[in-house]
Amino acid sequence: MTDIADLIGSRFEWISKDELMNWQSEALQRTVAQAAKSRWYAAKFREIGLDPTSIKSIEDIARLPFTTKDDLRQSYPEGMLTIDREDVIRVHTSSGTTGTPTAILHSKADIDCWAELMARCLAMSGATKADVFQNMSGYGMFTGGLGLHYGAERLGMMVLPAGPGNTTRQIKLIRDFRVTCIHATPSYAMHVAERMLSEGDDPKSLGIKRAFLGAEPYTEEMRQKLQELYGFKVFNSYGLSEMNGPGVAFECPEQNGMHVWEDAYLVEIVDPDTLEPVEEGHVGELVMTTLRREAMPLIRYRTRDLTCIIPGECPCGRKHRRLARMMGRSDDMLIVRGVNVFPSQIEEVIMRHKWIGGNYVIRLTKAEALDQMTVQVELARSEFDGSVETLRNLRTQLQKELREQVGFNVGVEVLEPGSIPASEGKAKRVVDERT
């Protein structure tokens, strides 16, 4: 029988700083050598005149090129693959449906590693095989569902793959199976609590001990409120599909920053403009290099997430450094209901409709703790035929296309021509009123 400590990579969890640095240098050499087997990186290394074997330690990281989301698009679908395609066992593509998506391909070893990292996160929170876990995250291409699922199974928890939505059923399952841990977006956890309170029910009566929340930014105040309402402890989770998904960084019981598993990810924080490293503790863009990925290693991937390394050691004793809460983006990506949305995706749909003008505003609000997106557009003067039925049909069609584009319902408001200020340079296209 395999020891649980092996299954969740305990040797890495409690690794010393020196050992970690040595491991990282060796792993970086392996990663670069592996990446060079892909068409994309082979060409990239040739282009900049880099000899992959000249990378010997983590100090050499600055000589390696950055990888961007656009590189992933250009190399889609298999340009960064380093192994025989028959050895790929899983593909996840980006949630955005616009234009060319991005894809991450995983080997058996990659999926195993992901499960290990995720299980390590859950174990760090204090969860064990005795816990019962309800996963309220979407399955499918969205990595939040399968990522937590595999991790929880690896730890040996009883897993309920409930998926998102259907609040009444979620509450029933939690009660019937005495669920002790949940995974959800912060806003959905709040939605469930508000629903229960409005029905005269007490969220504390569910008896949940831990909640793993992530996929969207939220405030410390909201964490405190959720903890008070449910009487559980909230653990923040950070991940992105390019780095597998969840399981990249996670909070320990100290609840002060998310330990990023540095045996699997080489972390840099850079100035998004100069791309030079910032001093420890300063805010910059998170850049990550995979250290344990086989099928599709990524080198110096620009996450576009702004954060900082929390200086000093965590009282928990783990040497893996901690990331602060994400403080925003160095691009214009929005996170709505845990889904990544770029304003350009909305614009693409709007531009297909000649009955509306080119100016638009994306408004983000909250209703019953859930994110709402409303797109305001201007009627094109020349296209008005006087019929309210025509406008109704056009609006319905626009709503349908927006829903297909982003995957959730989007409100549409049709405004008078000229009521949205024309764009000059960087137009204020997004109004976020969620906090």
Added chain:
Amino acid sequence: MYKEIRVFAENKPGKLSSVAETLGKAGIDILALEIADEGQFGVLKILTAEPERAKTALEEAGMTVAFNNVAVIEIPDRPGGLLQLAKALERSGINVTDAYGCILERGKRAVFVVKGEQISAIESAAGEAGLHVLEKLE
């Protein structure tokens, strides 16, 4: 055939005031007004004696305006005044789905305004029954 004014309007307080103010300043009398509501926005339907001038005035005030074709049939303004027209439409097998009426002179003249695809059929039926199909409203 006659032209009714259609104005696009976001559903918010003050819109009706600006329409009333604009037409008032231009000295244009509103004979009838209807609002087709679609929640966040709607369409104002306005019958005036001077549709061309009304359209220009509203457009100059920055509004989005279109014409809509309607049939305007004069009927007597008295009890049973609609009956002759109604009988004529019945004989021609015309089913009216979108219409309204308004008084031009109290106790004397009123009009029945019909929209939709059957305008010419309605105008013929009214004409055959000896009713006036108006091209002008005075």
